[in-house]
Amino acid sequence: MSLLPVYDALERVLNSVDQLDNETISIHDALGRITAGDINSNLTQPPFAASAMDGYAVKFADIDQTLEVVGESQAGLSYAGTLKTGQAVRIFTGAPMVDGADTVVIQENVDRDGNNLIINDCKAIGSNIRDAGSDFMDGECLVEAHTKIDARHIALLAAGNVAEFSVFRQPKVAILSTGDELLEVGSEIGPDKIVNSNVPLFMALVKEHGGIPINLGTAQDTEEDVKAKIALVKDVDIFVSIGGVSVGDYDIIQNVLKEAGLKVDFWKVAMQPGKPIVYGNFNGIPYFGMPGNPSSAYVCFANFMLPAMYKMQGQDQSGFPSSHARLEHDVRAGGARLNYMRAFYHENERGEKYVNSTLTQSSANLKTLARSNCLIVRDVDAPPADAGDLVKIFIIEP
Ligand code: AMP
Ligand code: MG
Numbered sequence: 564m565s566l567l568p569v570y571d572a573l574e575r576v577l578n579s580v581d582q583l584d585n586e587t588i589s590i591h592d593a594l595g596r597i598t599a600g601d602i603n604s605n606l607t608q609p610p611f612a613a614s615a616m617d618g619y620a621v622k623f624a625d626i627d628q629t630l631e632v633v634g635e636s637q638a639g640l641s642y643a644g645t646l647k648t649g650q651a652v653r654i655f656t657g658a659p660m661v662d663g664a665d666t667v668v669i670q671e672n673v674d675r676d677g678n679n680l681i682i683n684d685c686k687a688i689g690s691n692i693r694d695a696g697s698d699f700m701d702g703e704c705l706v707e708a709h710t711k712i713d714a715r716h717i718a719l720l721a722a723g724n725v726a727e728f729s730v731f732r733q734p735k736v737a738i739l740s741t742g743d744e745l746l747e748v749g750s751e752i753g754p755d756k757i758v759n760s761n762v763p764l765f766m767a768l769v770k771e772h773g774g775i776p777i778n779l780g781t782a783q784d785t786e787e788d789v790k791a792k793i794a795l796v797k798d799v800d801i802f803v804s805i806g807g808v809s810v811g812d813y814d815i816i817q818n819v820l821k822e823a824g825l826k827v828d829f830w831k832v833a834m835q836p837g838k839p840i841v842y843g844n845f846n847g848i849p850y851f852g853m854p855g856n857p858s859s860a861y862v863c864f865a866n867f868m869l870p871a872m873y874k875m876q877g878q879d880q881s882g883f884p885s886s887h888a889r890l891e892h893d894v895r896a897g898g899a900r901l902n903y904m905r906a907f908y909h910e911n912e913r914g915e916k917y918v919n920s921t922l923t924q925s926s927a928n929l930k931t932l933a934r935s936n937c938l939i940v941r942d943v944d945a946p947p948a949d950a951g952d953l954v955k956i957f958i959i960e961p
Pocket of ligand 2: 741742743806807813855
């Protein structure tokens with residue numbers, strides 16, 4: 564079977580997943596969620612004209628006279644009266660403007676003696692006043708649809724008195740690992756065993772990108788155990804298994820899943836690492852069968868599963884951002900498979916990116932993956948590249 568080109572594989576994945584439905588959540592739970600519609604303000608901000616500084620509310624026409632301080636307007640409690648000619652009102656930052664006043668003089672620019680006030684400097688009428696609505700108006704769109712909510716959006720929505728709003732539901736992702744050699748982190752590691760690192764990797768990746776991971780545990784490489792574990796795949800939006808998708812005698816997951824309803828869309832993509840990836844539909848649920856080598860599984864996640872998760876959540880589905888960087892060393896010609904080289908980029912003082920990929924590229928190597936912050940993307944049959952040439956990178960740091 565010929566290998567499917569990466570971009571065709573991605574297109575098939577994206578065409579087969581849908582945006583999830585919406586749910587209404589509290590602003591207190593909204594960090595990192597994706598808005599499902601425009602969110603409008605429930606009030607005008609500031610709701611009233613307010614002082615921007617600590618000082619005195621006056622009539623600009625009066626500033627050359629000695630004024631009488633007749634009261635106070637503080638944040639949360641306005642001055643009840645109306646300012647008359649010759650009067651001033653002590654006012655504080657955020658306090659409502661005083662009826663009849665048109666200017667605030669900052670306290671650094673006055674001399675006060677008892678209730679007598681002399682203004683030393685005030686340049687313009689209207690100084691130091693925040694007009695009602697100078698930030699935003701009632702009904703104005705504060706945050707657009709398809710925005711990932713961060714702390715600044717939360718502050719803005721809170722100020723607009725938006726207590727709850729609609730976001731895309733988070734994809735639930737069932738994660739199953741397979742392999743007789745795997746033990747969970749923290750266990751006593753006997754002979755011939757290794758620690759399961761892919762499940763912690765995928766649990767974290769799913770969380771990092773807005774999903775809800777569900778750990779189905781590890782299946783032994785037997786039909787019975789794989790069957791028992793896949794019976795747990797229910798009420799999820801994505802099912803991902805890790806390991807056992809290659810052509811070894813113990814790589815049984817694809818066949819067991821097929822008996823249980825898996826329709827394979829593709830198996831084997833022209834990429835390195837990650838070639839043996841399986842993609843299909845498991846009883847209505849998008850299914851990714853990832854290779855067991857951690858870097859292979861990671862590159863498959865970055866290329867296919869991340870865009871799918873983003874599409875489901877109504878986000879830009881390109882996944883990790885791509886950019887360009889100058890090579891710090893020569894790189895040989897690309898081969899028959901699209902190659903993702905784990906690499907490290909840095910920026911010089913002018914913001915220009917440089918990249919090197921001198922760590923081992925073994926797909927079993929986790930240290931290389933953890934120390935990389937990007938993947939150099941080498942196209943199929945790319946000519947050799949020299950130090951100084953620009954190459955495409957995927958930036959993988961969260
Ligand atoms: P497989 O895809 O099952 O042939 O596994 C390929 C390699 O990845 C083997 O060296 C496995 O031991 C390793 N591997 C598979 N699953 C995991 C896992 N969950 N954590 C760490 N290594 C794994
Ligand atoms: Mg295995």
